[in-house]
Amino acid sequence: MDINESLTAAEVVAAEVAGGGRICMTCSFQAEDMVVLDLVRKAHPSVDVLFLETGYHFAETYEYRDRMTAEWGLRLINLTAATTVEEHEREYGKQNRTNPTGCCGIRKVEPLFRGLANYDVWFTGLRREQSPTRAGLKKVETHKLPDGRSLAKVSPVADWTNQQVWRYLKEHSIAPHPLYDKGYTSIGCEPCTLIPLDPNNPRSGRWAGAGKLECGIHTFSEKQ
Numbered sequence: 001m002d003i004n005e006s007l008t009a010a011e012v013v014a015a016e017v018a019g020g021g022r023i024c025m026t027c028s029f030q031a032e033d034m035v036v037l038d039l040v041r042k043a044h045p046s047v048d049v050l051f052l053e054t055g056y057h058f059a060e061t062y063e064y065r066d067r068m069t070a071e072w073g074l075r076l077i078n079l080t081a082a083t084t085v086e087e088h089e090r091e092y093g094k095q096n097r098t099n100p101t102g103c104c105g106i107r108k109v110e111p112l113f114r115g116l117a118n119y120d121v122w123f124t125g126l127r128r129e130q131s132p133t134r135a136g137l138k139k140v141e142t143h144k145l146p147d148g149r150s151l152a153k154v155s156p157v158a159d160w161t162n163q164q165v166w167r168y169l170k171e172h173s174i175a176p177h178p179l180y181d182k183g184y185t186s187i188g189c190e191p192c193t194l195i196p197l198d199p200n201n202p203r204s205g206r207w208a209g210a211g212k213l214e215c216g217i218h219t220f221s222e223k224q
């Protein structure tokens with residue numbers, strides 16, 4: 001039995017922060033990320049908050065990111081691709097339409113891989129019920145990066161339901177990303193995010209019709 005699985009989200013955060021090392025959290029500013037970020041910032045106020053700045057986010061995402069960064073005094077780090085959106089489209093066209101995996105690889109996976117090189121502990125807001133690809137997620141996993149280095153990947157709300165996430169935000173008076181009010185249930189880059197097609201599958205608006213479930217940032221590292 002993995003002892004971390006019996007810990008609450010706050011206990012997982014406390015244990016990992018107490019363990020020391022260089023700590024970061026990847027944050028897309030969606031609901032579950034705000035829960036984990038709130039727990040982590042209270043335990044470790046100087047946590048580095050990594051945002052994958054693909055250049056393709058909704059205006060509302062940038063506005064919300066900047067508002068929460070100012071309100072919570074976050075140490076925000078924007079991870080960017082080696083090329084601007086203009087340069088990318090000059091070379092590949094609208095790659096998010098023709099080859100979204102290639103686009104995510106350039107604008108998300110490679111920048112994240114570079115960004116994670118500086119850390120020993122990586123907090124995420126992943127939850128098991130979000131996708132079949134996340135069903136086996138553990139609260140604390142050891143992951144090997146492509147350069148051979150390992151780090152702890154920590155998902156304190158892995159076992160939470162959607163209802164628990166929203167209850168936490170309400171109880172802690174945390175205003176959510178404004179696009180939830182417009183019917184979005186999972187929010188990524190604008191060209192790849194629709195209001196969900198299947199009301200029972202909150203991520204069904206992501207890469208709709210492309211048969212894609214993950215952008216790759218949670219599948220490029222090797223679980224040990």
Ligand code: SF4
Pocket residue numbers: 054056095096099100101103104105107108188189190191192215
């Ligand atoms: S989510 Fe879409 S726009 Fe964003 S990096 Fe991936 S394919 Fe490109």
